[in-house]
Amino acid sequence: MIAAYQAGAQTPSVEIRDPDSTGYALDAMYFVADDYAQNGTTFGTSRQILFKISDPNLSTQKAIMLKFYYTNAAGVLTEFTPLGEQVEYGTSGSLPASSDAFRGNVLYRITLPDEVLGVNGLGNTSLAKLTVTVRVLTRVGDAATMQAEDSLDLIKIGLFDLR
Numbered sequence: 001m002i003a004a005y006q007a008g009a010q011t012p013s014v015e016i017r018d019p020d021s022t023g024y025a026l027d028a029m030y031f032v033a034d035d036y037a038q039n040g041t042t043f044g045t046s047r048q049i050l051f052k053i054s055d056p057n058l059s060t061q062k063a064i065m066l067k068f069y070y071t072n073a074a075g076v077l078t079e080f081t082p083l084g085e086q087v088e089y090g091t092s093g094s095l096p097a098s099s100d101a102f103r104g105n106v107l108y109r110i111t112l113p114d115e116v117l118g119v120n121g122l123g124n125t126s127l128a129k130l131t132v133t134v135r136v137l138t139r140v141g142d143a144a145t146m147q148a149e150d151s152l153d154l155i156k157i158g159l160f161d162l163r
Contacts, residue, residue, distance in 0.1 A: 009140040012055040012064070016134060016152045017107065019050050026050075028153040031122065047083070047112045049152060051134050055104035059140045063100035066108075067135040070116045077133075082110035102136075110134075122154050130154045 018026040031046060055064060066087060072078050086094040089108050095101060102108070112132070117123055122130045135149040 009059075009138070009143040009146055010056040011146045011148055012053060012057070012104070012136050012138045013148045014051055014053050014134050014136040014150045016150045017050040017052055019048060019109075026152060028155055030155050030157050032157055032159055047117065048109050049112065049132060049134070050107060050109045051150065052107050053102060053104050053136050055136075055138055057138060057140050061141045063139045064102040064104070065100045065137045065139075066097065066102060067137065068097070068110065069133040069135065070121060071131045072121060080113060080115050083113045084111065086110075100139075116154075122156055128156050 016026050018024040029046070029049075053064065055062070068080050068082060069077050070080055082097050085097050087097050087099075087102070087108050087110055088094045089106050097110075115121060116130070116132065121127070131151050131153050133149050133151045135147055137145050137147045139145045
């Protein structure tokens with residue numbers, strides 16, 4: 001039996017994953033308002049976003065690029081660069097965020113910068129929710145660039161003393 005062959009470029013996909021169980025998709029992350037430092041930012045592993053790219057294109061002349069956005073306090077979609085300008089994978093690998101050498105079927109992680117979690121982002125006292133978007137762009141040879149994206153809501157919650 002002969003397998004079917006698909007000619008032409010295919011659209012990639014990207015899925016934001018749960019950092020506690022990387023096999024599951026993630027739609028929202030919650031931040032307790034008390035977790036913010038005095039400068040209005042959060043810290044630690046809660047700053048990390050994991051995502052996996054799937055790209056069915058088999059070409060050797062393929063370039064996969066990433067773009068990162070957040071919706072700021074004014075509701076404007078704003079591009080950002082991950083903290084350290086790196087996208088990490090595995091236990092110690094990393095690529096510059098501006099690279100076009102990303103690969104499919106790899107779990108990547110970025111660390112959100114203060115720009116996203118600070119006073120213009122989730123650290124804004126009047127903002128309860130912020131959306132982060134990961135966009136993957138694939139260019140195969142001279143073909144048009146195809147793109148896909150996935151979004152994650154960062155939601156600020158407050159705890160109350162019930163005494």
